[in-house]
Amino acid sequence: MSRKVLHLDRNHPVIHEGLERFGFQNEHDYTSTYEEVLKKIDDYEGLIIRSRIPIDHKLLTRAINLKFIGRIGAGLENIDLETAQKLGIFLAAAPEGNRNAVAEHALGLLLSLFNKINTADKEVRSGLWRREENRGIELDGKIVGIIGYGNMGKQFAKKLRGFDVETLCFDLKPSVGDKNARQVTIEELREKTDVLSLHLPQTPETIHLIDSEFIKAMNKPFWLLNTGRGSAVKTDDLVNALQEGKIKGAGLDVLEYESKSFTNLFEDSKKPEAFSYLIRAENVIMTPHVAGWSIESYHLLAKVVLDKISSLYLLNH
Numbered sequence: 001m002s003r004k005v006l007h008l009d010r011n012h013p014v015i016h017e018g019l020e021r022f023g024f025q026n027e028h029d030y031t032s033t034y035e036e037v038l039k040k041i042d043d044y045e046g047l048i049i050r051s052r053i054p055i056d057h058k059l060l061t062r063a064i065n066l067k068f069i070g071r072i073g074a075g076l077e078n079i080d081l082e083t084a085q086k087l088g089i090f091l092a093a094a095p096e097g098n099r100n101a102v103a104e105h106a107l108g109l110l111l112s113l114f115n116k117i118n119t120a121d122k123e124v125r126s127g128l129w130r131r132e133e134n135r136g137i138e139l140d141g142k143i144v145g146i147i148g149y150g151n152m153g154k155q156f157a158k159k160l161r162g163f164d165v166e167t168l169c170f171d172l173k174p175s176v177g178d179k180n181a182r183q184v185t186i187e188e189l190r191e192k193t194d195v196l197s198l199h200l201p202q203t204p205e206t207i208h209l210i211d212s213e214f215i216k217a218m219n220k221p222f223w224l225l226n227t228g229r230g231s232a233v234k235t236d237d238l239v240n241a242l243q244e245g246k247i248k249g250a251g252l253d254v255l256e257y258e259s260k261s262f263t264n265l266f267e268d269s270k271k272p273e274a275f276s277y278l279i280r281a282e283n284v285i286m287t288p289h290v291a292g293w294s295i296e297s298y299h300l301l302a303k304v305v306l307d308k309i310s311s312l313y314l315l316n317h
Contacts, residue, residue, distance in 0.1 A: 005046035008037065008053055011072045012302035015048060022310065038062055048072065048305070054260065055079040060087060070305040074098065074151070074292070075229065077202040078260065092308035095151040097301035098292030103155035105291035106197055106227045109251025112285055113223060114139060119282050140164040145193030147209075148228060149176045149183070153199035157181040168192065172205075190218050197225040200232050212237040215246055223248050227291040230254035235274040242281060249283035253291040 005019050007028045016026050024046060029037070034053050041047075041063040048070045049055065055069065060083045067090060069079065074095035084091060112118055115136035123130055142165050146153045149169040157167050157180035169181040170189045177183030189196075196218075200206045210224070211234040224247050226233055235256045241247040257275060278284050292301075 003045045004043060005048060006037075006041070006044045007048045008032075009048070009050035009072065011048065011050070012299050014299060015070065015072070015302040015306045018303075018306040018310065019046070019048075034059070041066070046070070046309070049078075051075075051078050051260070053078075055084075057083045060084055060089065063089075068092065068309055070309055072097075072301045072305055075201050077229075090309070090312065092305045092312070094301045094304035094308075097304040098294070098297035099151040099155040101294035101297040102152045102199070102227050102291045103159045104294075105253060105287070106156050106199075106225050106251070107159050109225055109227075109253070109285055109287070110139070110195060110197075110223070113249045113251050113283065116282075118285055139195075142166075142194040143168065143192045144195045144197060145170065145189040146181060146197050146199060147171075147189070148199035148201075149173075149181065150199065150201075152228065153197070154178065154180065156197060156199060166192075193218065193222055194220065195223045195225065198228045198232050200228040202229040202231050207231045208234040210234065210238070212240065215241045218246070221246055221248050224250045225252075226250070227253045230256045230258050230289075235272065235278070239274045239277045242277075242283065249285075250278075251285045252278070253287045254289050255286070258289060 003024050005024045005026055007016070007026060008030065010030055019026055037053055038059055041059055042065060044063065045065055046068050047055070047063070047066060050072050055078060057080045060066070060080055069084065069089060069091050071079065071091065071093040074093060076091065076093055079091065081091070116134045120134040123134070140163055144160055144165050144167045146157060146167065146169040149171040153169060157169065160167050161180055167181040168184045168189050169177055170184060170186050175183070198210070200209070206229065209232050215237060224238070233256060238247065238250065242250065255275070257272060278286060
């Protein structure tokens with residue numbers, strides 16, 4: 001039987017070409033439903049995905065020949081990790097593949113907020129020349145707090161080294177601080193932070209981490225950036241804090257309302273009231289989950305996954 005790999009999402013050709021060199025037969029299916037994939041999954045040794053279809057317990061137990069999964073991206077929340085581990089399925093993700101893109105995007109959101117670039121651009125295009133109203137503030141002298149100091153958080157801290165800022169980080173793992181950010185307790189981060197940047201995966205602990213209780217515990221009004229997972233911020237509480245001035249502004253690449261596949265904004269057609277406020281707010285910038293979606297990361301994400309499959313999986317088979 002030929003060694004087949006099923007690609008469920010479009011990715012850079014480098015991963016197709018590489019797997020072919022290793023003797024795999026690539027099959028591409030970008031449209032089948034979960035149920036349709038379920039019927040044929042037992043035919044494949046490898047699976048290359050992004051987020052379109054959940055890789056849950058039912059699918060994994062049907063995949064009797066599956067040996068590896070390549071996730072072209074950072075998060076693994078759409079994979080039943082416990083079942084995959086029990087079945088001995090090798091997992092390859094690529095958080096290092098788009099960390100630079102995410103860090104640059106986060107910095108872009110922050111500088112745009114501080115300098116009112118989006119608002120000023122719209123006004124000039126409509127014939128308004130409002131200089132005093134678009135007076136910006138400078139990043140130098142601010143304290144930036146980062147929650148989640150993994151690949152993305154570390155790279156964002158590295159980008160901040162060009163500014164005269166103090167950078168703090170909080171992470172559940174001990175001893176992750178480095179020359180770019182000092183690791184602190186959550187209490188110290190809440191006390192000192194002017195800009196809060198979230199770089200978190202989706203886990204039961206991170207869902208709605210930023211809610212009214214967390215926001216009230218912050219010592220000063222602050223700016224919020226989220227380029228991790230939308231579920232980390234409770235949108236209703238974010239809107240209340242924006243209205244009250246407790247949050248000065250927000251740069252959001254991800255939203256609580258995103259579909260699980262990240263390919264659509266809403267799971268259903270109903271537009272939440274809080275989202276309607278965000279659309280109108282001049283101190284909010286939103287982008288469609290593209291922080292890690294650069295031209296360069298498109299190639300690098302696929303290459304990192306291919307390298308991991310070749311070096312860790314293929315060496316043992």
